[in-house]
Amino acid sequence: MATDIVDKELQALRKARWETLFSESTLIDPSGETEESETDRVNLKATIVIEYVIQASDVAHTMQHWHVYKPWNEKFFLECYRTYHKGRADSDPSQDWYKGEIGFFDFYVLPLAKTSLSCGVFGVSSDEYLNYAEANREEWVREGQDLVEQYLAKVSPPTSTSGFLISILFSSFLVSESLCLLTLKPAITTAGNMLFIFRLVRLRRAKLTVDPLNKCNGDAFLTKQCRTGLGYADDAR
Secondary structure, three states: OOOOOOOHHHHHHHHHHHHHHHOHHHOOOOOOOOOOOHHHHHHHHHHHHHHHHHHHHHOHHHHOOHHHHHHHHHHHHHHHHHHHHOOOOOOOHHHOHHHHHHHHHHHHHHHHHHHHHHHOOOOOHHHHHHHHHHHHHHHHHHHHHHHHHHHHHHOOOOOOHHHHHHHHHHHHHHHHHHHHHHHHHHHHHHHHHHHHHHHHHHHHHOOOOEEOOOEEOOOHHHHHHHHHHHOOOOOOO
16 A cells, blocks of 8 residues: 555665656656656656655645644544553553654655655645644654643543443343343233222222222222222322
8 A cells, every 4th residue: 555654665665666767867868768668657657656645645734734733643642542552552652652753754754745845746835745844843842742741641541441341241230120121011010900900899899989080989098099090190089
């Protein structure tokens, strides 16, 4: 990939192709005798330029104003820091983020900005991108260490493994309890209805007159149970 900057062999190959095609020593022989046709040479140049454009787009924040560069640098740091604490990275980025960023400018961003300027792919903006990259590098040297401390202050402490497991178990218990209630609700409702019918039968056998629209005659306890079971408000006596 054009954005693969970790592979040193690939980077060396790109640099060699650039020097071969854009060096003045490789200009076309006026006699017309060249290893490649003019069309092939132009196509190869276009391919290399596109690769550099993709690389510049990948780190575009480094070649823009400091107020654009800083928040994107913070977002990338927080992403790497959380990845490390989740066990998905081998090293803590906070240990060498400051020095690493300086090296990133010196060995990648600034050479890339100069290459873009030399081929003129960004037109008059090429100078501007290079100037921003150099200014951001200087600003980072002055403020970078303080910024890393500010980044760390914004990161919430990672949850311990035991706390994480406890939260999972508690959540599972709540889900299981909810499922249990949903399963037993029909049975509970059925049992309640059967109990209410049984009480009505007892009232009938005791020859008590029940009038749900007005009042229930008979024992006060049974009267209350009757009205509650029939769903009437307790104050409608």
